[in-house]
Amino acid sequence: MKKIPFVDLRAQYLTIKGSVDAAIAEVLHETSFIGGKHVKEFEKNFAELYGVNHCISCANGTDAIYIVLKMLGVGPGDEVITTACSWISTSETISQAGAKPVFVDIEPDYFTIDPARIEEKITKKTKAIIPVHLYGQMAQMDIICDIADRHGLHVIEDCAQSHFSELNLRRAGTYGIASTFSFYPGKNLGAYGDAGCILTNDEQLALNCRMYANHGALVKHQHQMEGINSRLDGLQAAILNAKLSYILEWTEKRNMVSGWYLKSLKGVKQVALPVIRPNAMHSFHLFVIRAERREELIKYLSENGVETAIHYPVPLPFMEAYNYLCHTLEDFPVSRDYQSSILSLPIYPEISEEQVTYVCGLIKLFYS
Numbered sequence: 143m144k145k146i147p148f149v150d151l152r153a154q155y156l157t158i159k160g161s162v163d164a165a166i167a168e169v170l171h172e173t174s175f176i177g178g179k180h181v182k183e184f185e186k187n188f189a190e191l192y193g194v195n196h197c198i199s200c201a202n203g204t205d206a207i208y209i210v211l212k213m214l215g216v217g218p219g220d221e222v223i224t225t226a227c228s229w230i231s232t233s234e235t236i237s238q239a240g241a242k243p244v245f246v247d248i249e250p251d252y253f254t255i256d257p258a259r260i261e262e263k264i265t266k267k268t269k270a271i272i273p274v275h276l277y278g279q280m281a282q283m284d285i286i287c288d289i290a291d292r293h294g295l296h297v298i299e300d301c302a303q304s305h306f307s308e309l310n311l312r313r314a315g316t317y318g319i320a321s322t323f324s325f326y327p328g329k330n331l332g333a334y335g336d337a338g339c340i341l342t343n344d345e346q347l348a349l350n351c352r353m354y355a356n357h358g359a360l361v362k363h364q365h366q367m368e369g370i371n372s373r374l375d376g377l378q379a380a381i382l383n384a385k386l387s388y389i390l391e392w393t394e395k396r397n398m399v400s401g402w403y404l405k406s407l408k409g410v411k412q413v414a415l416p417v418i419r420p421n422a423m424h425s426f427h428l429f430v431i432r433a434e435r436r437e438e439l440i441k442y443l444s445e446n447g448v449e450t451a452i453h454y455p456v457p458l459p460f461m462e463a464y465n466y467l468c469h470t471l472e473d474f475p476v477s478r479d480y481q482s483s484i485l486s487l488p489i490y491p492e493i494s495e496e497q498v499t500y501v502c503g504l505i506k507l508f509y510s
């Protein structure tokens with residue numbers, strides 16, 4: 143029996159072992175463990191690749207959102223609008239900042255926040271919108287930014303799943319006042335531990351975020367405010383630098399893999415395939431289908447060596463943590479309807495066409 147893991151970080155490591163091992167050895171020799179040369183280099187390289195003025199590294203993608211919210215002055219009494227379908231970081235950071243998360247349902251097919259349902263949620267208390275480019279597909283940023291402009295709201299893009307995604311030739315992460323990235327190991331650009339960053343063209347915001355992430359000080363012992371300790375360590379920065387030169391190639395490969403799935407599963411009427419927006423460059427962090435009899439399919443695939451996952455089993459407003467908001471299933475009909483059928487199939491740059499064919503063969507057999 144074949145074994146196809148959901149992700150295979152070892153396979154990727156083996157393809158770049160030489161440069162990663164050398165990068166790690168360099169950090170150990172220099173003992174540049176926190177901050178230092180590699181962190182500065184990564185910030186410079188990442189900002190340059192995006193054509194953005196400032197990259198502020200931090201400890202993880204969750205902190206990145208929290209830091210931006212705090213430095214934009216979001217706090218108690220404020221509301222922040224975000225999507226019903228994301229990882230909890232997107233909404234828990236709103237609460238951490240002291241504000242109230244206000245959820246909006248997703249668009250059918252695209253899984254991203256539905257712009258047509260944003261305005262009805264805007265109140266006098268609304269301060270910001272956090273769209274998430276979920277699974278690697280961009281939200282409709284033109285419309286979202288237009289709404290935000292008209293109401294004087296900040297836009298913060300959660301790019302944790304959308305490294306180098308594009309829409310109309312413009313990259314995710316270049317629309318909002320700031321964008322936040324996660325380099326969690328399984329993300330498209332992953333460190334070998336926790337890591338994250340903020341991108342922005344706003345110089346003052348950049349300075350404030352940098353200060354806040356480092357105990358409120360830009361210069362050692364000169365604390366202009368109280369902050370937090372959220373730093374990128376040298377080892378992670380060196381590893382990210384080593385991996386950065388491959389990211390565009392890996393993104394292309396993810397698209398190639400998705401192409402194999404789309405071609406092979408086309409016509410299987412029990413499966414709804416991911417839809418790519420017109421003029422978009424999806425980065426396929428995840429390949430999410432909607433499948434009939436999902437639980438049986440998961441079991442069948444698993445018995446045949448194929449690992450799958452669900453992103454995410456419960457939409458945010460329906461989680462116990464948000465019981466206090468008293469939402470009902472009817473408040474988020476698209477999220478509700480997708481909840482029981484979404485299924486993430488294995489996707490990573492190193493997966494082979496043969497492996498994808500095997501997975502698709504099983505799915506077709508299951509439904510035949």
Ligand SMILES: *Cc1c(COP(=O)(O)O)cnc(C)c1O
Nearest residue numbers: 202203204229231302324325326
């Ligand atoms: C992974 C993820 C985060 C958080 O990133 P961490 O680095 O794990 O803190 C935030 N938002 C989304 C959408 C994510 O997928």
